[in-house]
Amino acid sequence: MMKTHSIKDVARVAKVSTATVSRVINNSNLVDSWTRERVLKVIQKLDYHPNLVARSLIRGKSNLLTLIVPPEPNFFSAFYFRQILCGISHSLSKYPYRMMIYQPEGYDSQLGYPPQLDGFPMDGVFVIAPLMQDRLVKRLEKEKTPVVLINARSNILDWIDLDNVSSARDVVSALVKMGHTKIGFINGLEGYNANARLEGYKLGLEKSGLSYDPQLVVSGDYSLEKGSVAAKKLLSHSKKPTVIFAANDLMAIGALRAAHELGLSVPRELSIFGFDDSDAATLSQPQLSTVRQPFFEMGEHATDILVTRVENLKLPQKTIELPGQLIFRQSSKEKGKN
């Protein structure tokens, strides 16, 4: 760090006290306009910028928000993570806050979640979905650090999440409208998301007057391989579905592969619908119909929520559910058409 000018230099040159300079910097109206003028000129001349570390110390507020990233080495590459990051970063430029990124080396069982973060300045924390929630969140709650959960939920903390239920429901409704009546579903791993998407699937059937058939639902694990296996299982039934709806894109692509291996043409003989609108969705052949999660917007909203909370700790809990967007591409089509 180069030695820069301090508030004292400005004070000296402008022949005022540091208090006055400080008041000018902070737009206090307790300063004569002529004096202000003069001080501003000096500030500009010296290219003075307040030292934010010193300010943090006295104010007890660093204007730094922390994004805690799960310890998986490639997490930054994850599709949804990237998008959320873009959203946060974009929205953040509206505020005088900066973002620190912290990825611990691993889950620490002894000390609680983020071991090396103690003492590091942060006014608030973004927590992105995955498993690790419990311990981390409990600790942050205890420390009364403002938190916003992204893609997860809580009874106490602010959060923003996809409306999984209605998104899945809308997919099913749309498929029914396209003439499908036998709709297979490949479920994800146990957990909130998968449950909600399955619930939406059931709801969609119900809304369309179709009955729920457990044989048309098989479980997967979000992997391509399992998606393929699951699809084959679905397609081996007597009452073969005419469309397979998977709880994420990767499994949908697995289904695509299965169809290919079974010699079924997609979408002519089988439609396939994914969930996530990941990169893979447009790169697959044929391109995948899917549900786009508004990750970017989620990141944006999360930032707004967190900054608001940091600036006013006493606000009531804020929660946002955003709708997914149905994206129709080549892997699905009206039943019976060519």
Added chain:
Amino acid sequence: MMKTHSIKDVARVAKVSTATVSRVINNSNLVDSWTRERVLKVIQKLDYHPNLVARSLIRGKSNLLTLIVPPEPNFFSAFYFRQILCGISHSLSKYPYRMMIYQPEGYDSQLGYPPQLDGFPMDGVFVIAPLMQDRLVKRLEKEKTPVVLINARSNILDWIDLDNVSSARDVVSALVKMGHTKIGFINGLEGYNANARLEGYKLGLEKSGLSYDPQLVVSGDYSLEKGSVAAKKLLSHSKKPTVIFAANDLMAIGALRAAHELGLSVPRELSIFGFDDSDAATLSQPQLSTVRQPFFEMGEHATDILVTRVENLKLPQKTIELPGQLIFRQSSKEKGKN
């Protein structure tokens, strides 16, 4: 921020001065082992952690490194950026440093590059490749802020970059070994990378005793569309190449598409080689042979370089050239084989 215990609390409880506590924290050996013991116990009991803001203030060092990201909204999604980020993050966990990410809203012509960063604490800066270099870098140089360039070069600053020349040369050598003698090249936009890759291409030919034929080189702009156009141009010549080597994956995929449209089977009738090993390389049909840039490792090294530099400003310039790795997939094969 919750009020936590300060060094004074520890001092009071342990019945020593704050100076001694400070010495204990900082592993000074100027403290009696019995005293140290006692202080450590108190520290643990109070769950005391030094306030890093205060420490930064007095030390004039924040232990924060800044990663400046170009203002493009989706930059976090860029393939190489993600990988580099993973590498930085991974290596960073070895050090007592944290990373701030800062993406300005746009290029500011008035003030110089990163307008809102003034006064924010940072000990060093990662700068990732693209165009914006000039002004930003000049400014950082002036402020004597330690900088490491990633995927770019400088005469003064530390940098780490791919060895483009030898990577491209090795591709050509490999292709020649596979029996190809007419090797088309789709160049990128003017700039260091493209120049270096073209140079490597020429070098590879030379090394293999083949002569350079300007007709086998066309220029592109790194886009899929242009790659397709360029490939068609190459394939319309009388002396059609048997393999097309593109300066990046996207153009290679464009070439793939062109081949498809022209009814040429890849790799039976035409081999295609990319550069970057982006996501698209494995998702394309057939999967793309390409050069993998060691982005992850670059991020890791960059971190090591920057931390070293921050801790010792007087070190001589450090530069690293990393070799690319040739990845052979389905889009290339020995000439004449089936």
Added chain:
DNA sequence: CCTCCTACTGCAATCGTTCTCACGCTATTA
């Protein structure tokens, strides 16, 4: 003319550390 009020300004304490000095004690050396 005196008092009070308002508008502006400066003094000095404060935030939580680090680090230089000086001090006292013990052990070593001449």
Added chain:
DNA sequence: TAATAGCGTGAGAACGATTGCAGTAGGAGG
């Protein structure tokens, strides 16, 4: 025995801002 060296410790001044409080000046009102 006196001088010297070293170890362990504490007092207190920084670091660069903010902010409560006190003080000054000038104008208004009685």
